[in-house]
Amino acid sequence: MTVELKNRARLLLQIALNNTQADFRDGQWEAIASLIEERSKLLVVQRTGWGKSLVYFLATRLLRDRGAGPTLLISPLLALMRNQIAAADRIGIKAATINSSNTDEWQLVKTQLLAGQIDVLLISPERLANEDFTNSILLPISQKIGLFAVDEAHCISDWGHDFRPDYRRIVRILQALPQNIPVLATTATANNRVVNDIIEQLSANLRVIRGNLIRESLQLQNIALGSSAARMAWLAEQLPNLPGSGIIYTLTIKDAERLANWLISQGIDAKTYHSNLENLERQTLEDQLLNSEIKALVATTALGMGFDKPDLGFVIHYQRPGSVVHYYQQVGRAGRAVEQAYGILLSGDEDDEITNYFIRTAFPPQAHTQEVLIALNQADNGLSVPQLEQELNFSKGKIDKVLKLLSLESPAPVSKQNSKWYATPVNYQPDSDKIERLTQIRHQEQDKMREYMGENKQCLMAFLAKELDDPNPTKCGKCAVCLGESLLPEIPSLEIVNQAIQYLRRCDIIIEPRKQWPSKAFLIYRYSGNIQPNLRAEAGRALSLWGDAGWGELVKLGKYRDNNFNDAVVEGAFEMIQRWQPEPFPTWVTCVPSLNRPELVPNFAQKLADRLNLPFKPVIRKINPTRPQKEMNNSYQQAHNLDGAFAIDTWEGIKGTVFLVDDMVDSRWTFTVIAALLRQGGSGSVFPLALSLNSLAD
Structure with a gap:
């Protein structure tokens, strides 16, 4: 039988x-x-x-x-x-x-x-x-x-x-x-x-x-290029020479979007794929890659487990993943049914910062779990997630994660009825030792990826297989280490690197205006419901992603080393405005005040106003101290932290359209609140302008 x-x-x-x-x-x-x-x-x-x-x-x-x-x-x-x-x-x-x-x-x-x-x-x-x-x-x-x-x-x-x-x-x-x-x-x-x-x-x-985890068709090579511009240049030069079509993985959505747009500007047919896209759009992109209708899909880990294109010619990582198993799972998409495919790991200066962020946010701290339980126990009629955001300074994602983990305990200390969560009579004690062990393991995995990327002298495929406990990790004979030479050139041309830098310096980022006030966040200003058009900020612009190879590094140095944004940054913002040409064009400039660093942004705003031949009027006063916005972890807390914080002085030209300047933009609530106050104070349209956007912001 x-x-x-x-x-x-x-x-x-x-x-x-x-x-x-x-x-x-x-x-x-x-x-x-x-x-x-x-x-x-x-x-x-x-x-x-x-x-x-x-x-x-x-x-x-x-x-x-x-x-x-x-x-x-x-x-x-x-x-x-x-x-x-x-x-x-x-x-x-x-x-x-x-x-x-x-x-x-x-x-x-x-x-x-x-x-x-x-x-x-x-x-x-x-x-x-x-x-x-x-x-x-x-x-x-x-x-x-x-x-x-x-x-x-x-x-x-x-x-x-x-x-x-x-x-x-x-x-x-x-x-x-x-x-x-x-x-x-x-x-x-x-x-x-x-x-x-x-x-x-x-x-x-x-x-x-x-079974054996060695992928015989896959040729591996590691290339360290700290600058994002250098990696962008390398990709622009090498992608046309690679076989078939493939995937380029990035660690953040914003990197995926900018990299794909750069490749398109270089004549390479690339598209962006990430979790914020609708299902139908993601399916269309998958089909285009499956049918080799595009050269590369620049993707986050949203394109991961289960995507199967047997003739995928290459998988390239724009940044270093956080673990060997992550890397093996992703690079293993290439070369399933072809004799030769490339797995290229690029590495940048920002890799550790991004990975550490993911490690920090992977598990809710014990204090967060206890605070959620305390809030639920004190509520007479349960709490929805938006209500928990009002009670606790945690991001919505962290609250969701705490509730999900608690609901999976047996017996569970929380239960959900309709949209509300309730505490149950269960004496719950979180396993803090286990969470600490898991966090240590994440850091050890990161160390192994650094070792793989660094001065590793052993076969790259065997290294990966060994870390996955393959019982027989043999040398592949095809990787750059086994061959003793580069599979692909490692240094991009200076000309293309400079083009990438110039692209980044012209790659303005749109700051979308917020359209709704969080419920009960503004008891002093009395803002609620939809933000009325006559109080709403216009779409703004950010000059850079924080720390990038365009303007981001100069902004970072100006903020934390020099306490001054130099003339090159002023010129960069001026040129961005020339590309932007907001309508109606502003007739004056103001800025977001700070009690901690009172001169930094006003000095920049004054220089920018001079360059634009516009008056600079610091009409926004900080009348109440607030906690730093970066410490506010959800939309309600970010907005509520600003309630009653600012007042507007008037001047004879306030009715004109205005540039509202700040150094960093994250949640957009500072711009949103001040724009509403300016409009109430009699100003025309308000165009936010920031020097840098936090690329890890929710």
Whole structure:
């Protein structure tokens, strides 16, 4: 029977791959047979491109042929779901998904699922938190499930690099299902620590099938170019010479947008991909890359797990990722079905600052957790997230993270009813030792990436495989270290670097005006509801991203070293205004006052006004001390901190349109409040102008 079953599975494999000569890779058939014949619980750790999805699709087809119920597949990203549904269709599997982008199809999917007409139901882990889904779909089919599959299983472990709290719910769901259901968990990026945690959570009987992680087609090289302009120049020169199309990863959305626009200006067909885009737009971009209609997709980690383009010619990192597992998972997208592909890691001066920011914000501090619980315990009728923002100086993201982690505890010290959260009578004690250990691990992972990027003399591929606890990390013979020479030139031409600097210096950043006041934030000024057009700031401009290779570094030095913005920055702002040409053009200049550094911004504003041949009038007075805006962590607190802080003096020319100048812009609330006060004081339109934008701002 096993030989007959294997032949049937091989035929399905060939149909799925559209290749009559295809055969199983080492370990694929063994995993499928174990699930079908032994109803095993498996963890498959195999390199990207090995074919982990084929294991659960072929197992599903063979189990369904035997009369088993549908497969429930937990999958973390919508992009991954789309690729999987297309692959399933080729071998006669009807797959469906219930997710936030197809709400109009939910009822049909539910009807077909309960009627046995769907073979695989794909859901995100977040769907498990939805009570209606659990009660109306999951419970009715729970006793009929034929295979329970968890893709990207490293997300289940908070030791892993992509921990997603909702993956914790998988453990509870699995415990409620019949114990004889075969279980398959798959990942390409789990070291021994993560593997052990997955085993501890899913099942002590979880059997591990682990393969070689060496990617034979991938050629690796590391290039340290501290300046963003140097990396931009390198990419402009080298991308046209690279095979096919590929991905360029950045650590921030703003870097992705600016880099893509720079490449377009250099005649390279590039697009931007990040989490702020609508699902339909992201799908269009994925399709364009899949069909090689663009040279490069400049992406954040939003384009990560599950995106599968077998002939991807290169993956380049504009900045250094925070961990080896992150890097391996991303660079492994390249070269799955081609003989040669490039994995190039660039590294910049800003890498540590960005990674440290992500480490600091990864886990809520114990104090934050306690303050959320105290606020909920003191509330008679629960609190919504906006109400918690009013009570606590935490970002909305941190509040959401605290509530999600607390809700996943068993028993949970919080519960949610409609839009409000309530404290439950549970004596909760956070595991602060574990959070400290996790934070230390993040820093150790960062150290390993520095080592990989630095004076590393061993094979680059073997280094990655060893850090992922590959049992046999052999030399690849293809990377820059193995060959003893550069795969690609490392130094960009000075001419293109200068072009990149000039591009950055002309790459003005739009400051979008805010349009709504936070509820109850302005008890003194009495602002509420929508910001009326006659009080609203106009769209403004920022000269740079903080610390960038255009104006950002000069602004940084002027603010913290020289306590003065030099004439070159003044000229840069003047030229930006010439490009901008706001209408109606301002007739005077004013600035945001500061009690801590009273001369810095006024001196700059005066020099800029002189250059524009406009009067400078410091009509804004700081009448109440406030905490620094950078210490305010959510929109309510940022706005409320400014309530009653400023007053406006009048002058004979106040009715004219005005430039409102500040050195830094982050939340935009300072500009928003002062613009409203100026308009109330009789001014014309208010155009905000900042020297730098915080690129890590929410």
